[in-house]
Amino acid sequence: MANSLNLTIDRSSPVPLYHQVVQGIQDAITSGELEPGHKLENEIDLAAALNLSRPTMRKAMDELVRAGLLVRKRGVGTQVVSSQVRRPLELSSLFDDLTAQGSKPTTDILTFSHVEADAEICTKLGLAAGAKVYHFTRLRKVAGKPLALMENWVRNDIVDIDEAGLSQQGLYSILRKGGVNFRLATQSIGAAIATELQAKLLETTPGAALVTMERTAVDDTGRLVETGRHVYRADQYTFEMTLVQR
Amino acid sequence: MANSLNLTIDRSSPVPLYHQVVQGIQDAITSGELEPGHKLENEIDLAAALNLSRPTMRKAMDELVRAGLLVRKRGVGTQVVSSQVRRPLELSSLFDDLTAQGSKPTTDILTFSHVEADAEICTKLGLAAGAKVYHFTRLRKVAGKPLALMENWVRNDIVDIDEAGLSQQGLYSILRKGGVNFRLATQSIGAAIATELQAKLLETTPGAALVTMERTAVDDTGRLVETGRHVYRADQYTFEMTLVQR
DNA sequence: GTCAAATGTTTGTACTGACAATACTACATG
DNA sequence: CATGTAGTATTGTCAGTACAAACATTTGAC
Numbered sequence: 001m002a003n004s005l006n007l008t009i010d011r012s013s014p015v016p017l018y019h020q021v022v023q024g025i026q027d028a029i030t031s032g033e034l035e036p037g038h039k040l041e042n043e044i045d046l047a048a049a050l051n052l053s054r055p056t057m058r059k060a061m062d063e064l065v066r067a068g069l070l071v072r073k074r075g076v077g078t079q080v081v082s083s084q085v086r087r088p089l090e091l092s093s094l095f096d097d098l099t100a101q102g103s104k105p106t107t108d109i110l111t112f113s114h115v116e117a118d119a120e121i122c123t124k125l126g127l128a129a130g131a132k133v134y135h136f137t138r139l140r141k142v143a144g145k146p147l148a149l150m151e152n153w154v155r156n157d158i159v160d161i162d163e164a165g166l167s168q169q170g171l172y173s174i175l176r177k178g179g180v181n182f183r184l185a186t187q188s189i190g191a192a193i194a195t196e197l198q199a200k201l202l203e204t205t206p207g208a209a210l211v212t213m214e215r216t217a218v219d220d221t222g223r224l225v226e227t228g229r230h231v232y233r234a235d236q237y238t239f240e241m242t243l244v245q246r
Numbered sequence: 247m248a249n250s251l252n253l254t255i256d257r258s259s260p261v262p263l264y265h266q267v268v269q270g271i272q273d274a275i276t277s278g279e280l281e282p283g284h285k286l287e288n289e290i291d292l293a294a295a296l297n298l299s300r301p302t303m304r305k306a307m308d309e310l311v312r313a314g315l316l317v318r319k320r321g322v323g324t325q326v327v328s329s330q331v332r333r334p335l336e337l338s339s340l341f342d343d344l345t346a347q348g349s350k351p352t353t354d355i356l357t358f359s360h361v362e363a364d365a366e367i368c369t370k371l372g373l374a375a376g377a378k379v380y381h382f383t384r385l386r387k388v389a390g391k392p393l394a395l396m397e398n399w400v401r402n403d404i405v406d407i408d409e410a411g412l413s414q415q416g417l418y419s420i421l422r423k424g425g426v427n428f429r430l431a432t433q434s435i436g437a438a439i440a441t442e443l444q445a446k447l448l449e450t451t452p453g454a455a456l457v458t459m460e461r462t463a464v465d466d467t468g469r470l471v472e473t474g475r476h477v478y479r480a481d482q483y484t485f486e487m488t489l490v491q492r
Numbered sequence: 493g494t495c496a497a498a499t500g501t502t503t504g505t506a507c508t509g510a511c512a513a514t515a516c517t518a519c520a521t522g
Numbered sequence: 523c524a525t526g527t528a529g530t531a532t533t534g535t536c537a538g539t540a541c542a543a544a545c546a547t548t549t550g551a552c
Contacts, residue, residue, distance in 0.1 A: 075515030190484035191437030209437040238436035321545030
């Protein structure tokens, strides 16, 4: 045990050294090279083996601890946490998640308008009364089967949005291309019963269980860019996440 | 703007300096002293003003960025994020969350046994076939109204659990007192329809919406300590969280 | 007047060095 | 045999410094 991690660090690469270490260890864990419970060498030796300083090594391990892949204990050492491929819930769009999984999602635009925001939306997006927003509802399908019904409001002073673009790609992708750098989002997950309309669109029965999600996203300048209410078919979608103790 | 944070640092305190800064800024934000959108002084000046080194100051701000309270941009500066005070979803028990809110939750023990784990539970807890576990179901009420129905399995080689203790305090509290230091958990949130039995216990109607949650928790030695399936009344409970872009 | 280059500000990354706090082990002591 | 104590290993915290990269603004050229 405690063999020196088969890693190579490229100092001429633009990707930060600590991030190269994060990637390397992550790969070693997912590939099974580092088994659950395996004890790593101590920080100082690891750093020396890779010709890095201890703070850099530590920063890398910090990230992995936060991501839930490693567990540290003072005076003892660092261990690979027990198994199962688990991705922490990150700030990403459903569209991106699905394509990353290899699915080919499609989007039906149900409604699309450019209107004055009502009081509730103004509050949620931190806008002055009377400001205009994009408002649209979409139906997301995978392999022809409906998965989610999404209603969103987006402020209109950042990116121009049109119906054609929305049907081709995810909302977040459009916003990112428009120069929006998302930083964080607050979301709330709950449950509800399908109404007749929802059931019809999602091709299920009224009274079926739905997962509900409300989200408001903030960009790197602190603007509240987007807010939305989504519902998912409970038999086809759950939110997976990893919680880390601070 | 950019007035120097009204903070005092106690160097003789056992609490780390960076954490004192985190607390201080957090308090300033929640108290409204630092308004959303407010731009902070730069790291170097802030550090100097508090007689701290820049790495220490940075570490404090890092935490706040991860917690979703601050937003940073290279070449520009650091801002207080404009948002409602919402704490990120942390690894905590329902019981603790409720008491922290000022509620006084009660627990009814519905079943309690000490049995051989079946194959599924063995897998989830990483146990050898035939290992014994505690298995119990509880009904959690707040102000006399039922909120959650919880079924849990706990490995039995760490802490002794009895029915009396469970009815008095939360599971996590018991485990912590038994020397378990939780580090992370994976959980999955979805939705379902109340069965007749569930409806009866939760004092709602069959077919009502329920939020479902499955969780497996890991301690600081990498042991899979506990796994459980919970259902909550959707009209009384949602999961709130903050997602931070890495 | 418009576009490009230079400049300054601020955060991002990285290194070195030092000491403190905690956990485990082995040993001595009663 | 039990118990406390010292020593060792490992992570946790903190200081100080240097340079790189991204961004915003000003300056300069055409």
